Amino acid sequence: MVKRPPQTQGERSERSRQQILDAALKWFSHRGYGATSVRDIAEEAGLSKGNVYHHFPDKETIFRALLDRYFQAMSTPEFPFNRALASGTFPDNLEALGRAARDTVRDYREYVALIYVDVVEFDGSHVRKFYAEMADRFDAFLKEHGMEEPLKSRLQEGLSPISAVMLATRIFYNYFSIEILFGVKDHFGKGTDEVVHEISRILRHGMLRSYVP
Amino acid sequence: MVKRPPQTQGERSERSRQQILDAALKWFSHRGYGATSVRDIAEEAGLSKGNVYHHFPDKETIFRALLDRYFQAMSTPEFPFNRALASGTFPDNLEALGRAARDTVRDYREYVALIYVDVVEFDGSHVRKFYAEMADRFDAFLKEHGMEEPLKSRLQEGLSPISAVMLATRIFYNYFSIEILFGVKDHFGKGTDEVVHEISRILRHGMLRSYVP
DNA sequence: ACCAACAAACCGACCGGTCGGCCGGTAAAT
DNA sequence: ATTTACCGGCCGACCGGTCGGTTTGTTGGT
Numbered sequence: 001m002v003k004r005p006p007q008t009q010g011e012r013s014e015r016s017r018q019q020i021l022d023a024a025l026k027w028f029s030h031r032g033y034g035a036t037s038v039r040d041i042a043e044e045a046g047l048s049k050g051n052v053y054h055h056f057p058d059k060e061t062i063f064r065a066l067l068d069r070y071f072q073a074m075s076t077p078e079f080p081f082n083r084a085l086a087s088g089t090f091p092d093n094l095e096a097l098g099r100a101a102r103d104t105v106r107d108y109r110e111y112v113a114l115i116y117v118d119v120v121e122f123d124g125s126h127v128r129k130f131y132a133e134m135a136d137r138f139d140a141f142l143k144e145h146g147m148e149e150p151l152k153s154r155l156q157e158g159l160s161p162i163s164a165v166m167l168a169t170r171i172f173y174n175y176f177s178i179e180i181l182f183g184v185k186d187h188f189g190k191g192t193d194e195v196v197h198e199i200s201r202i203l204r205h206g207m208l209r210s211y212v213p
Numbered sequence: 214m215v216k217r218p219p220q221t222q223g224e225r226s227e228r229s230r231q232q233i234l235d236a237a238l239k240w241f242s243h244r245g246y247g248a249t250s251v252r253d254i255a256e257e258a259g260l261s262k263g264n265v266y267h268h269f270p271d272k273e274t275i276f277r278a279l280l281d282r283y284f285q286a287m288s289t290p291e292f293p294f295n296r297a298l299a300s301g302t303f304p305d306n307l308e309a310l311g312r313a314a315r316d317t318v319r320d321y322r323e324y325v326a327l328i329y330v331d332v333v334e335f336d337g338s339h340v341r342k343f344y345a346e347m348a349d350r351f352d353a354f355l356k357e358h359g360m361e362e363p364l365k366s367r368l369q370e371g372l373s374p375i376s377a378v379m380l381a382t383r384i385f386y387n388y389f390s391i392e393i394l395f396g397v398k399d400h401f402g403k404g405t406d407e408v409v410h411e412i413s414r415i416l417r418h419g420m421l422r423s424y425v426p
Numbered sequence: 427a428c429c430a431a432c433a434a435a436c437c438g439a440c441c442g443g444t445c446g447g448c449c450g451g452t453a454a455a456t
Numbered sequence: 457a458t459t460t461a462c463c464g465g466c467c468g469a470c471c472g473g474t475c476g477g478t479t480t481g482t483t484g485g486t
Binding site: 442445447 | 457459461463464465466467471473474475476477478479481482483484485
């Protein structure tokens with residue numbers, strides 16, 4: 001006697017919803033929004049087109065739901081990059097942040113592609129808020145973890161902790177976006193680990209030889 | 214008696230070609246490849262759809278021609294960023310490079326959007342080569358301008374000039390892509406000029422206070 | 427009995443690409 | 457200098473097929 005899960009209506013409904021979102025993520029991230037048809041999504045999800053419209057009012061709502069999924073995931077403490085940021089002392093953990101950025105882009109590459117889709121086809125209207133609030137989120141994060149003051153005392157005179165963290169975050173995310181999304185291995189002309197180490201060194205101590213003032 | 218330019222066939226043909234490319238750039242960069250119709254392009258160019266197919270064998274060739282246009286422009290010495298790189302001493306001219314990156318993204322924002330389109334809808338197949346060869350291009354550029362050795366002697370032990378230039382280039386381009394393409398002003402939480410200055414400082418001397426070893 | 431979950435038929439608009447043919451510029455033949 | 461033959465630029469109709477969204481109807485859990 002197999003234990004058939006009874007599967008209530010609510011469970012079935014939620015399951016279909018997620019199937020639709022998963023299918024839409026796959027298509028939107030590989031063909032863009034406008035070129036993806038609701039038929040493609042329905043077929044990929046194993047449901048009828050009518051059913052898709054039963055769960056979502058229209059195509060754009062599906063797209064927005066996917067970006068919400070992503071931004072919500074990025075805001076939890078369990079998010080790999082946030083874990084890396086919280087578990088070490090910045091900027092001593094720059095190499096770990098680099099690896100976390102790589103893992104993030106690798107695991108969420110389809111969502112990152114969605115950002116490009118939004119910038120092109122929606123003028124960035126769905127992602128703008130997220131990027132505009134990024135600095136404030138890092139600020140709150142540093143304060144919550146009691147990192148701001150100790151970090152500030154280690155930084156160069158007049159350098160804000162937020163700028164330092166933002167800079168490191170952006171360069172690592174950008175590097176691995178090109179490696180993973182663009183499909184370009186070693187575009188700095190050398191291996192990934194070496195690049196992460198070199199970037200970390202430069203961010204910590206600069207590219208110029210130290211000079212005695 | 215108005216001096217009507219006689220306009221030979223060849224001139225007319227070239228003019229139509231450019232009108233098609235300009236129209237295609239506008240649509241591809243705002244709606245993506247798949248969601249842009251050849252009718253849109255023809256209408257925007259003031260030509261018939263049949264005529265578009267007289268000048269280009271198919272839709273994808275138009276897209277490729279646009280990316281070629283862009284990459285060709287970026288490879289000339291007259292390109293603003295290349296001029297800035299050639300006209301100062303790296304990394305003393307980081308602020309100038311930052312401004313050149315801003316001007317570039319501003320002037321070529323539609324082409325930058327095309328890169329996102331290619332990554333999403335063509336898996337990056339048309340832009341991959343350009344990014345894969347970027348480090349080599351910078352290497353050749355530095356050698357041609359006799360910058361490599363003097364720069365190397367100023368850099369930290371074991372730091373390659375290419376990595377230094379690549380890092381600076383990527384972070385500035387990325388910063389202004391978010392500002393201009395994503396439409397997010399001051400996403401580091403402070404004004405643009407200040408960010409460029411802060412990034413330049415960090416790249417040159419690091420974020421950490423100097424220490425006596 | 428009722429309503430959520432689903433499928434399928436359907437709508438008008440639009441898709442990329444092709445086609446036949448018109449028209450004016452170009453050049454060889456006269 | 458004129459005629460004639462040709463060619464490239466160009467147009468609009470047309471092809472089979474697909475689009476986002478709606479409507480209608482069936483099924484099955486509650």
